[in-house]
Amino acid sequence: MAEAYLKATKLKLVFDYGMDKHNKPVYKTKTFNNIHRNASADQLYQACQAISTLKSEPLWAIERNDTINIDE
Template sequence: MIKTSLKETQLQLIFADGVDQEGEPQFVIDRFNTIQPEVTDDVLYQAAQKLAALTTQEIVAVHRSNDYELTYEEEGAS
């Protein structure tokens, strides 16, 4: 049986950063790598909004990335 364990959570804030010479939108991504994995999505989103309020750039997205470890555990083993 395969067991999954949440190991790390990363928060990414994506901000608008103008347009390039061709008129394509440009973005800046701020990453926070030391997020406690057990933090709920609601709490993480609220924190992202508070961080975004401290900047002059417009926030366009909030991403959460979770890394899991997959391990094999034999049936009946503890």
């Protein structure tokens, strides 16, 4: 029977940089690797809020990306 296990977690913060000359939104991201695999959503949210205070642009989104290996 196959089993899945969490290999790595990344955290991506998306910042809103306003609009370009064609009135399309501009977003830039900052990705953090080696995030603790057992971190809760609340812990990650609090960390992202603290990090976002260091930027002048507003935080638009937070994404958690988990890499999962599936083996027999």
